[in-house]
Amino acid sequence: MPVPHLASYACLADQSRGRAIPEADAPTRSVYQRDRDRIVHSSAFRRLVYKTQVFLNHEGDLFRTRLTHSLEVAQLARSIARTLGLNEDLVEAIALAHDLGHTPFGHAGQDALNGCLKALGPQGDDPAKAVVVGFEHNLQSLRVVDRLEERYPSFDGLNLTFETREGILKHCSRADAERLALVDGTGVAQRFLDGGSPSLEAQLCNLADEIAYNAHDIDDGVRSGLLTLEQMAEVPLFERFRQQALQAHPQLAGRRLLFESIRLMLSQQVYDVIDTTRERIAASGVQSVDDVRRSKPMVAFSDTMRAESTELKRFLFRNLYRHPQVTETTERAAVVVRDLFAFLMAHPEEIGEERASTSSLPRVVADYIAGMTDRFAIREHERLCGTVLFP
Template sequence: MPASDPVHKVQSTILAPYGAHESDSRGRMHAEAPASHRGEYRRDRERIIHSTAFRRLEYKTQLFVNHEGDLYRTRLTHSIEVAQVARSIAYRLGLNEPLCEAIALAHDLGHTPFGHAGQDALNRCMQAHGGFEHNLQSLRVVDCLELKYPQFPGLNLTFETREGILKHCSKKNARALGSVGQRFLERTQPSLEAQLANIADEIAYTSHDIDDGLRANLITVSKLREVELFDQHIDAVEHEFPQLGRRQKTYETIRRIRNRLVADLITASQAAIDEARVGSLDEVRAAPGSLILFSEPMREKNQALKNFLREHLYRHERVHRMNRKAAKVVADLYAAFFRDARLMPDEYRGMANEAASRDSDSGRARVISDYISGMTDRYAIAEHRRIFNEKIF
């Protein structure tokens, strides 16, 4: 982007030197005219919001199957919460807010129905064909699967947004991804905006999983008091507002935990950035480790909270029962489509048959995984019922 561009002029006055400046962007996979009135990262954000995959997130769940209740978080509400957390921290650190927001909104685009249970089931089905990982699938969605523009496949996002979407990657997969996978081979760091979106994801899901777990009666306030981070904040809330009702008291406690995590992250990250003396994005990439981080005491407290949620919420028998049902739906659908591509819509059936004509089982399997991973919870349940005449949920 030329230095005379008005977006560049505004950014140069508000962005820290270590932030991602659009003038230094590595550009897009397919050349396009500059987005002069809004900037490249805002263009990315808007393309993501208008994508089909983004709309589907409304009916893909985090922890509970979509029909369990209307108030539980979905992938869409989660992504919006991640974007809000990331943007507020980016403002304080002088980072590129639209880039943080674009990464946050896109990070779950490749997630399967039924959360991690769906991903794990699809990964097992795909073991002989390269496996399945939602992080890589999110990149595949924005690079290949979204078909909205006549000039190119995918959304043609900037390198920096694509880099942020790809949070982790094996060396084998990195070699096949070109420049966006290079940092996993060279062990360099992504932008601070990418690092921030990753931790904002953690802050968002930890706080809202407490809320959803309490709402579903899978965990209790008394049990949560075993966790220092929760106990100290609910004590403060009860002391300050002794007449507050249970629900409001819980909300206020979760809000304070989230605010404390954010405040600590800002302070510790700024200290790490200052100590590393990074003055450009290139210097950020060359740093020996992540510069967006919690202080060590807060990291330990947050880890204790995550350990509690893993033991008492994610491993709860009710969650296990839902996960087993979800895994069966995904595995049954995969096996059915692999046996008979005619069960899929015309578009996917055609691609699967084309792969089969090349004697490519892996190609056919990838088409099937694209189809299944794009399903919402409700659609996957309906497809399973249509094919097997069996009510799972």
């Protein structure tokens, strides 16, 4: 199948809104290819291999991590982008960077760190020191690529293009957008104040993220023994494709049946997104990226698929994310994060005097903890706090 030309409403590399710090173009790569390469070579990207998706890193070698999840999102998003005539390089850069700000221990770590920061409130009178009062991983992902990576002689962060940064910041409260606007001159959070939309590439990565984690959480849930194929029969979206798999291959059972059911479900969701998005683009009449940003979001499931996907998410929430074995582990993980925050606030020398003096201490401590992998956080908690929560 030939690669289609980019649509008029795709983000074109030579029309990028640029970088916060101007740089000469690379001779052999577009600006979005360069963004992707900087992300792949970043320290934060490498650490994703030991960060939790649902199951903690020590619970098994075959469960998804933030790194494998990001790769799966990139694969899905690129496949859809190619068919829709969107910019695959930009899509890949956004997908690979979207989880760089996640804490160790998944959402349990994020919630614990958010609670620690919010308990302290804004620090000082300088709004730049309180860009984020609490902790939110999308904002932290942007902070990683804008400030925390230390690789280049002329700037902090990765100095990514506006379009990649726009896609990384997929969620933002109005209050956080207002605070970010005080210290960021690029307008990356302006759409959250004006009610606009991001590029179609950014919208696509957001939905591909959802498609990927629903599918691989089914796989990991069954692999762990916390879910069964019999339980999954309660979910119409999954059961429909399990029956299709059995009709085509009556002998299928076990993991092959699970894999084939998930594969069929993923394929149908991809086709649904492509068809629905094409219809919305045609109905909207958009002709440019600027038209897209002035319009309502267009990358979406059909109403039927959205309802089925929502039902699947509710099932996973009840039966997997709130399973007693998962919650018992995440409760211990939250204790690790809270203990580390309290200890490091009292002993900033543990993260280095130079680093501790560069900004407000709570933010520096939060950055340090957020950058930890699961296993490093567990080891540091044992070393600093003298408690073994994960034997």
